[in-house]
Amino acid sequence: AQKVTQAQTEISVVEKEDVTLDCVYETRDTTYYLFWYKQPPSGELVFLIRRNSFDEQNEISGRYSWNFQKSTSSFNFTITASQVVDSAVYFCALSAFGFYNQGGKLIFGQGTELSVKP
Amino acid sequence: DTGVSQDPRHKITKRGQNVTFRCDPISEHNRLYWYRQTLGQGPEFLTYFQNEAQLEKSRLLSDRFSAERPKGSFSTLEIQRTEQGDSAMYLCASSLSQVAPSNEQFFGPGTRLTVL
Numbered sequence: 001a002q003k004v005t006q007a008q009t010e011i012s013v014v015e016k017e018d019v020t021l022d023c024v025y026e027t028r029d030t031t032y033y034l035f036w037y038k039q040p041p042s043g044e045l046v047f048l049i050r051r052n053s054f055d056e057q058n059e060i061s062g063r064y065s066w067n068f069q070k071s072t073s074s075f076n077f078t079i080t081a082s083q084v085v086d087s088a089v090y091f092c093a094l095s096a097f098g099f100y101n102q103g104g105k106l107i108f109g110q111g112t113e114l115s116v117k118p
Numbered sequence: 119d120t121g122v123s124q125d126p127r128h129k130i131t132k133r134g135q136n137v138t139f140r141c142d143p144i145s146e147h148n149r150l151y152w153y154r155q156t157l158g159q160g161p162e163f164l165t166y167f168q169n170e171a172q173l174e175k176s177r178l179l180s181d182r183f184s185a186e187r188p189k190g191s192f193s194t195l196e197i198q199r200t201e202q203g204d205s206a207m208y209l210c211a212s213s214l215s216q217v218a219p220s221n222e223q224f225f226g227p228g229t230r231l232t233v234l
Contacts, residue, residue, distance in 0.1 A: 004160075037225075043207065045161070045225035091160050103174050104213070104221055105151065108160030 002027045004094050006109035013082050014117050021077045021112045023092030032096040034068065034075045035106065039089040048090075051075065082116045089113045120144060122226035124210050130232045131200055138196045139229045143212030150193050151223060152185055154178065155207040167193060168215060200233045207231075 003026040013019045025034065036048040049059065051068050059066045063080045079086055093106040123142045131137050143150050148169050153161035164183070165175045169190035179185075182200075187193040197204055207230050211223040 006160075009158075035222075042227070043230075044227045045209065045211075047222050047224070050222060093160075103149065103151075103166045103168070104215075104223075105163040105166060105174065106153075106161070106223060108162070110158070111160050 002029075002094055002096055002107045004092050004107055004109035006090075006092055006112050008112045009110070010113045010115070012115045012117065015084060016081050017116075018078060018080050019082050019114065019116075021079075021090050021092075021114065023075045023077065023109060025073050025075065025092070025094045027094060027096045029096035032094060035093040035095070036066065036075075036077050037091045037093060037108075039091060039111070041088070045091070048077075079114075082114075084116050084118055087114060087116045122210055122212050122224050124208075124226040124229050126229060127227060128230050128232075130234065132234050133200060133202060135200055136196065136198045137200060137231065138194055139208055139231075140192060140194050141210030141212075141226060142192045143210070144224055145191075147212035147214055147224070148190065149213045149215045149221070150187055151211040151213075152193070152195055153209040153211065155209055155228070156205075161209055164195075197231075200231075202233045205231055205233045 005024045032053045034051045037045045056068050065078045067076045089111045091111045092109045095104050125140045151166040152164040155161040164179050167187040170187050182198045185195045207228040209228045210226045213221040213223045
């Protein structure tokens, strides 16, 4: 079975604080991809990052960074020096390569609502 | 704008009525996905098309739901005899089918359905 768990339902921080969003996944496939999407109040999902299961290098993009650890099946997302515009719901998603996922469908977590207050 | 578009953005209907939603993917994308998102939850996969062929359907897609992509371009999702439990945001996404699991899916703005 494939599953993504985002245990933090809501997080509230004050602007300029650092915040980490947790993501834990389950899959028996050895080849898979992990994604983070942002959903602002407008509703449209915005792609942030994609990592494959063979690349555990951490990635940094501006104020965003991602920590992928296969040993703990986690793919956590950190926003440094948060801003009000970061307020949104963030989703972690999994796409595993296997017989039962020929089409690459995404399995999403429940999402973490981040509120950044000025 | 060359992104994924969906129409209508909002739909309010009475229980028992039929509704149809449309999705226009990014023009060169041959894969098209439908997801459903209820309040406070992540999107859940419903079905996907490779060109005009519907290749996978979720168990969430009951007999009252039907999706088509007749010419491999736009797609429609119809819900017959709507129920209050169908109230949700219906999201469409498209992608290129190079290596399926790795492809970035581009999402549309969604159609929010409210069944009274």
